[in-house]
Amino acid sequence: xxxxxxxxxxLVFGLLMAGQAFAHTPLxxxxxxxxxxxxxxxxxxxxxxxAGVEMRVLNSSGNVLIKGRMNEDSEFTFKxxxxxxxxxxxxxxxxxxEVPGSEITE
Amino acid sequence: xxxLMFIFVGLAVLFLSVPAYAHFQMLYTPEIALEKGGKLDFKxxxxxxxxxxxxxxMTTPVAFYVLSQRGEGKVxxxxxxxxxxxxxxxxxxxxxxxxxxxxxxxxMGDHMxxxxxxxxxxxxxxxxxxQITKTIxxxxxxxxxxxxxxxxxxxIVPLDKPYALWxxxxxxxVVLSKGKPVPNCDIEVEYINHDVLMDKNAFARSNYxxxxxxxxxxMTIKANANGEFSFGIPRAGWWGFAALGVGPEKEHKxxxxxxxxxxxxxAVDMK
Numbered sequence: 001x002x003x004x005x006x007x008x009x010x011l012v013f014g015l016l017m018a019g020q021a022f023a024h025t026p027l028x029x030x031x032x033x034x035x036x037x038x039x040x041x042x043x044x045x046x047x048x049x050x051a052g053v054e055m056r057v058l059n060s061s062g063n064v065l066i067k068g069r070m071n072e073d074s075e076f077t078f079k080x081x082x083x084x085x086x087x088x089x090x091x092x093x094x095x096x097x098e099v100p101g102s103e104i105t106e
Numbered sequence: 107x108x109x110l111m112f113i114f115v116g117l118a119v120l121f122l123s124v125p126a127y128a129h130f131q132m133l134y135t136p137e138i139a140l141e142k143g144g145k146l147d148f149k150x151x152x153x154x155x156x157x158x159x160x161x162x163x164m165t166t167p168v169a170f171y172v173l174s175q176r177g178e179g180k181v182x183x184x185x186x187x188x189x190x191x192x193x194x195x196x197x198x199x200x201x202x203x204x205x206x207x208x209x210x211x212x213x214m215g216d217h218m219x220x221x222x223x224x225x226x227x228x229x230x231x232x233x234x235x236x237q238i239t240k241t242i243x244x245x246x247x248x249x250x251x252x253x254x255x256x257x258x259x260x261x262i263v264p265l266d267k268p269y270a271l272w273x274x275x276x277x278x279x280v281v282l283s284k285g286k287p288v289p290n291c292d293i294e295v296e297y298i299n300h301d302v303l304m305d306k307n308a309f310a311r312s313n314y315x316x317x318x319x320x321x322x323x324x325m326t327i328k329a330n331a332n333g334e335f336s337f338g339i340p341r342a343g344w345w346g347f348a349a350l351g352v353g354p355e356k357e358h359k360x361x362x363x364x365x366x367x368x369x370x371x372x373a374v375d376m377k
């Protein structure tokens with residue numbers, strides 16, 4: 001009986017902890033450097049760093065053209081693809097931000 | 107002779123009854139919670155933002171820079187003094203020299219603009235005045251250094267994001283002089299009571315609200331023993347806070363000198 005309560009307690013605790021980790025919102029914004037490259041900046045609404053977050057650049061048919069990670073300054077620079085594209089900032093399930101290439105300007 | 111005396115007394119009363127509205131160093135740009143980076147236009151005016159009864163002549167500014175930080179990243183300082191251009195600002199009563207600046211901010215995060223005007227001699231008070239002013243802009247919702255001191259001689263450090271306030275929120279701050287809280291100081295609060303006409307370098311003539319009495323024009327509040335204050339924001343728009351005479355310097359050119367710490371906030375209606 002005790003053990004059961006303990007397990008339930010542990011589960012509830014785990015759930016609460018997980019909830020806390022999702023209390024912030026992922027944020028990402030990109031701009032055209034005007035030299036054929038694009039820079040994306042990322043972060044979270046609580047100010048925490050996005051260093052190491054996976055970044056993907058996809059073409060209109062959904063194929064990954066470029067894959068990389070946010071650097072220690074939470075920035076990611078890539079060569080601007082030809083044609084239409086979108087950028088994905090992937091900080092895990094429920095934490096993906098999509099930036100359409102058409103919204104990326106100088 | 108008696109008539110002359112009468113006129114003289116009348117005039118004296120008239121002058122004396124001119125209410126002493128608060129001076130405010132405006133560091134204004136229309137929007138401080140931006141979706142994306144871009145060009146920001148500042149109007150830097152030395153005025154009385156509620157009543158607009160007198161615009162004061164600015165002297166050459168001492169400093170204008172921005173401290174930018176995204177999340178936990180490094181704080182970056184960018185000097186903006188070279189961007190300042192003199193303009194003539196037209197208020198209800200007169201015109202006077204003011205400044206404008208067109209600057210670019212790109213990065214997401216906080217951009218803390220700091221402006222140190224040249225000292226201004228107030229004949230009425232027979233003292234020099236200087237209002238060291240901060241306006242904090244955010245791009246994209248990532249917070250940065252908004253709650254950190256800029257390291258100014260005197261400043262108001264916000265305890266609530268000055269760019270993310272709904273009407274009815276409370277705005278809190280701490281008054282610092284040389285980095286230390288100033289207990290029990292006086293803080294004047296004023297509302298920008300007119301449209302700011304960016305392309306005309308003027309205030310619109312019509313007021314948003316009428317004050318029922320002079321104590322509502324410049325509201326004076328007190329900091330507590332820890333130098334903290336709070337203010338409930340009753341209306342959307344721009345509110346200025348000036349902590350009076352809190353700067354460490356007390357003398358300039360052999361005369362009394364008052365350095366005030368000013369911060370601007372913008373509240374938005376929930377709709």
